[in-house]
Amino acid sequence: MHRNPLGGLVALALAAWACAAPLSTAAPASPTASAEPTTAAAPTAEAATAGPTGEPPTFTIGILIDLDSEPVPAEGLATALAEASRLLQERTGFIYEVLEVVEGRPAVSIEAWVREYVAGKAPPIPDGVVVFSYGDDGFARERGGYSFGVPAPSGFMNDFVSPEVGGRSVYVAVLHWSHRFAACGYDESGNLASEVAVDGQCRNQPGTACTTHNGYSMCANAVGDAYASTPTYFVAANLTHEFLHPFGMHGNYDHYGTEACRDTMGWGADWAFSVADAEYWLGQCPYLFDRFRSSYRP
Numbered sequence: 001m002h003r004n005p006l007g008g009l010v011a012l013a014l015a016a017w018a019c020a021a022p023l024s025t026a027a028p029a030s031p032t033a034s035a036e037p038t039t040a041a042a043p044t045a046e047a048a049t050a051g052p053t054g055e056p057p058t059f060t061i062g063i064l065i066d067l068d069s070e071p072v073p074a075e076g077l078a079t080a081l082a083e084a085s086r087l088l089q090e091r092t093g094f095i096y097e098v099l100e101v102v103e104g105r106p107a108v109s110i111e112a113w114v115r116e117y118v119a120g121k122a123p124p125i126p127d128g129v130v131v132f133s134y135g136d137d138g139f140a141r142e143r144g145g146y147s148f149g150v151p152a153p154s155g156f157m158n159d160f161v162s163p164e165v166g167g168r169s170v171y172v173a174v175l176h177w178s179h180r181f182a183a184c185g186y187d188e189s190g191n192l193a194s195e196v197a198v199d200g201q202c203r204n205q206p207g208t209a210c211t212t213h214n215g216y217s218m219c220a221n222a223v224g225d226a227y228a229s230t231p232t233y234f235v236a237a238n239l240t241h242e243f244l245h246p247f248g249m250h251g252n253y254d255h256y257g258t259e260a261c262r263d264t265m266g267w268g269a270d271w272a273f274s275v276a277d278a279e280y281w282l283g284q285c286p287y288l289f290d291r292f293r294s295s296y297r298p
């Protein structure tokens with residue numbers, strides 16, 4: 001694959017948001033978990049306006065699968081996308097519409113690969129690109145995912161005009177497909193080395209029992225968590241988490257429960273961290289969902 005010769009000449013004006021997986025921010029050492037995260041907080045907004053056919057309006061995505069990282073099974077991908085659409089619809093009224101799935105190998109970097117893809121794609125240009133990859137320097141594998149933007153072809157206007165970065169870019173979410181929610185007992189190399197949590201695992205509760213769930217060793221006290229409800233829920237939640245970032249004011253500090261989030265939401269001194277709320281909002285500050293919804297300019 002040849003690099004787009006113009007790619008290096010286009011200044012990248014957008015910041016990159018590197019995130020830890022949802023929930024890793026500000027979670028207390030001994031959270032009081034709720035059994036019903038999805039009922040913990042109602043969406044603040046009415047549903048987005050449905051189209052003439054009655055179908056929900058869509059955030060269109062192209063999907064790139066980095067064959068140099070790990071395989072993404074088609075059946076699992078379809079399940080994850082359906083889950084991600086449901087999560088987005090429940091919180092904003094929008095659903096994802098997949099324009100195409102493309103497998104390939106990034107020659108230079110993930111960013112260069114996405115730029116080349118967007119520049120060379122026949123219309124329609126998607127609002128967002130999902131890249132399933134370990135990420136540049138393994139960053140997605142380390143953190144679960146990250147996001148940034150690439151300039152779109154001239155004349156393109158995104159259907160979702162970010163109040164922070166405008167509408168002339170395509171939003172990009174780089175995701176580690178097999179990222180493990182509440183992984184338990186693994187060492188730094190990813191080998192299973194303990195029957196109980198070590199280091200900061202299980203929300204920084206070393207000694208927590210591990211059990212096998214969704215095909216890997218998971219914190220036993222996380223098995224009933226919404227994020228563990230299916231093998232693909234976590235990556236589905238991460239997908240939507242990353243596409244919310246470009247609509248926030250504070251980058252990584254837009255995560256649920258940060259000081260910036262509390263200030264923006266007007267949460268006072270009596271506010272307390274809620275795992276259920278954090279999970280419902282996919283690890284993001286709730287105002288991002290309002291901004292996403294009101295950014296729609298079809």
Ligand SMILES: [Zn+2]
Nearest residue numbers: 018019020241
């Ligand atoms: Zn994040």
